[in-house]
Amino acid sequence: MDGSIVLYPSPGRGHLASMVELAKHILCHHPSFSVTVLLLSTPPPDTHFIATISASHPSITFHHLPAVSVPNSDHLSSSSPANFIYSTFEIVSLLNPTLHQTLGSLSRSSAIKAFVIDFFCNAAFGVSASLNIPTYYYYTSGASGLALFLYIPALHKNYPEGFKDLNVPIQVPGFPPVSPRDMPMVISDRSLRVYSHFLDTAIQMANSAGIIVNTFDSFQASALKALRDGLCVPDGATPPTYCVGPLVASGGGIEGGSERHECLGWLDSQPSRSVLFLSFGSMGVFSTRQLKEMASGLERSGVRFLWVVRVPPPHDEARRTSVELEPSAKSFLPEGFVDRTRGRGMIVESWAPQVEVLSHGSVGGFVTHCGWNSILEAVCHGVPMLAWPLYAEQRLNRVYLVEEMKLALSVTESEEEDGLVSADELEERVNELMRSEKGRAIRDRVLAMREAATAALSKGGSSLSALAKLIGSIKAGLSEVDVHDLV
C-alpha cells in the first residue's frame, strides 16, 4: 500500500457527491491507496446516498465526525444558500480539535499522504498543516469559478468599497468582462458575514500543495490559461492545478434504490430527444408567481417536458397563507395545468434521478440553474442547455457557458420585476432551444464537447494524465515549494 488519502467534503449534495466521485476515481486508477471520506454529522448526511455508495464501493471508508451544536442551527435547513454556507464554515471550524485527533488516529493505521479539502472546509487547513500533511483543495466547480475565486484578494484590493452597486463591467482574468450583477453575492456584498471566509479561503488556497478541479483542459481553455499564467493570484504563483474531470455520477439506482423511478418509465414512452427537462439543483426554489409563469410558458410552448417542482420558500405569500402543513408542489401551479398537459408533461415533486434522466434518449434539452455538476452531467450526456441561474456562482457559470463556450442559450430575467422570467420569455427560449437552427447548433457543440470529455478521461487523455501527476506528487510527498518548482 502507498498510504492513505483523506477527503473532507462539505455537506451540500453537489459537493459531497462530487468528492465521492473523486474517491471512486482515485481508487479505480490508483488502488494502491486507501481512501477515507470524512463526513460531517451536522447537518446529517444523506444516509441513503452514503449506504448506496458503501454497498457499491466498499473500498471507500466513511468516517463520521461527531455532531456539533451551532448557534443559529436553523440556518442549515434554511433555503438561503448564504446562510447554509456560513454555517458550514463555522461547523468545520468548531470541529478542528476533533479533526486533529481523527487525523492522528487514522495516520496510526496508515500514513496519510494527502488531505483533500472542499473549500468550505478551509478551516481544516491549519490542522493538517500542523500535522505536516500535504493539503490539497478539491474545487467542485470549474476552472472559470476557480479563476474568480483565486482573484478575490485582488478584487478586494481593487474595489475597496465592493462592487455590488457598480455599473461598469468587472475584469477577471480568463473571463469576458462580467457585469457586477453576475458576480456571486457572497463576493460582491462585503456586508455579508460570509465574505471574510471567502477572502481567507482564497488566500489559503493559493498556498496549498495543489488544487484539483472538476473540469478538463479543452473545456475551459481560456480560464485555465489565465490560472496557469499566474494572472489570478497576487504573486503570480498559482499552485499546480489538476483538471481531473469531468467526474460525474453514473446514475444507476443511487437515487431511488432498486426501484426504477416512474419518470424514467414515462420517458421510455416519449419520442427521441423530444422532452425538455427542468431541474434546479439541490436548493433551487421559486416563488408561486414564478412557478405560474413557468407553467404558462411551458404550456404555450407545446413542448414535452419533465419538470422537478418544489414548494416555494417559507416566506412566499401563497406558502404563508397555505393551510396545509406540508403542501404539495403541484398545488402552487395554475389550476388545471396538470390535466391540460397530461401525456406531454410530467411533474416530479422535489427530486428526480437527474443523471438517469439526462442520459435518457428522449431528453432533448435541459433548463438548468447552472450548478457545476448539472453542467457537467449535461455535457457528458450531450444535452443542450437553457441557462437559468439562481444562486452561488451560477450567474458567472452562465456567462462562461453562454458567451465563451456557446453550449447554452439563456433566459432573460426582468430587471423591473425582481428577476422574474415571464411566460412569454420562457416560451420563446424553449422553442429556440428545442426547435430552431440555433438550438441545433448548440446541440452540435455540446455533442462535440461530450467527445472531448470522453477523450480527456481515456488512456493518455489530459484528465487521466493530470490524475497521474497528482498521484505522483502525493507519492513523492512533495512540499508546496517543491511542487511549484516542478509543475
Ligand code: UDP
Ligand atoms: N440532482 C438530482 N436530482 C434533482 C436535483 C439535483 O439528482 O432533482 C443532483 C444533480 O444531478 C447534481 C446535484 O444534484 O449532481 C446538484 O449539483 P449542482 O452542482 O448542479 O447544483 P447545487 O445543488 O450544488 O446547486
